[in-house]
Amino acid sequence: MALSERQLAAYADKHAGRIPFDTSPRHLAGPGDARHVTHGLAAAGWSAVSDPLSAEIVLHSPDLRHRLQFDPQSTTSAWWRLRAEPTDTEPGWYAEFGELVPAEVLAGFTDALVVPPPQQPDPWHPVTAAGWHRDSDGTARSPDSMCHIELRPLSEFRDLPSWHVETREPGHGEFHGPRIWHAYFDEHTPAHLVESFLTALADRSPLQRGMYDRTGHYSAVQKPSALRPQQVVDAHTTRIDSLRARARSTRRQQTKPATAPAPANLGPAQPTARR
Template identity: 65%
Template sequence: MPVSERQLAAFADTHAWRVPFDTSPRHLAGPGDGRHVTHGLAAAGWTRTSDPLSPEIVLTSPDHRHSLQFDPQSTTAARWRLRAEPTDTEPGWYAEFGELVPAEILGAVTDALVTPSTAEPRDPLDAADTAGWLIDARGAASSPDAACRVERRPERNAAVSWHVEAHEPGHGPRGPRLWHAWFDARTPTRLVDAFVTALAAPAPLQRGMYDRTAHGAVQEPSPLSPQHVVDAHTERLRALRARTRAARRHPQPETAKAPALPPSPPVSLRR
């Protein structure tokens, strides 16, 4: 289901009047525009399988194995739920994300899911370490402001699940929780790595002056224009669609190297 011209126009209309501000750190940037996630999946061929008149959105992959649910009326802390059904050769898995997880961070996970991976999986904490986060002896990483924590939790059979929490700054891990992300022990490591890599990246995220952000987020005028933001979104969708269509036509083993996707707007437009 490619993103229609009408849907792209609606995205452009939303951002046309929003003067972008560089917002950091990323874990305090607020949810942003959820279409960063849903448009990306639609460009990759996912279709809406929920009631079109319901506020709940369920998108399902072309092979019907994967699904993403967004439930704005959820009575739990999880607003986004990503699932994979088991197959004869691969286990099922589950991941969930809170309401205030930045859409660009969740989008990094869904982008990694729909595009073939060719690199060897790495420890997700490597990205946090490279970004200057503090790694402790218990296998957890804390952001420089101590407001966000990435933790591996041992499960049965030597497997580990991954838990991420962001709290209001100034209180450490005991402050009021802003959002969480949880990946069960069977979630592919490359998806966890994609999340942590995007979360710990130093580049700011783009938010409008009145967009919802967490207390403690720093906003500065951005050199980007609203049209830059819209153009970067459109180009990312084109790249996702091209890569996923090519992968379906010519499946490649996971060990082959695939071309990289364009980075998120703050990175791609600063180079």
């Protein structure tokens, strides 16, 4: 499913007439526009396989290995689910995200599915670099202590841990308040994808929201943005164009035929001996 000009125009129509407000911190900014996620994947060649008249959206990657489901009518706390099927060389994995996960943060995760992974990722680095407090027991928390990250073993009998991210209302002492949103990455989720999510989450730059957009919590700070509405639209279009170009480049590299090795240099040919 190629992303159409009509779909981009619909996004532009919605945002061009809205005054953007810089909203921070990111974990309290609210869900935003889900098209940050779906437009990026569609531009990278993902196909919609769900009923177009349904509120549910299901997208498949070009190789059919990855499946993203967005279900705003879900009876569980997970509105977004992403599954990867196992291959001959890699295990399958699963990740899920709650209703109020900012779409731009989730897009950091899904965009990383489009580009080749970096070398030796460290998911903790973007968090500590942004000034989050990291504890010695495999946990970290945001400066306002409302967002928590935990690398948690599945059980005492299994070594591979899974990632748990939660944003909660302030509690009292050791007791946390009600959960606002969560993200979960199972033990086989590639580290570079977790790092991309945490990089987008811990980014200090604000997210843009409309005047009456839903935020994750009343303590989110909002102020009129220096960006004009058209600049918000242009930034979305630029990102989509970049993802489309990188996806095409990656596919060309994957389908490029292997070059046969040059024959070894055996030196000058020797004359045939006479009988």
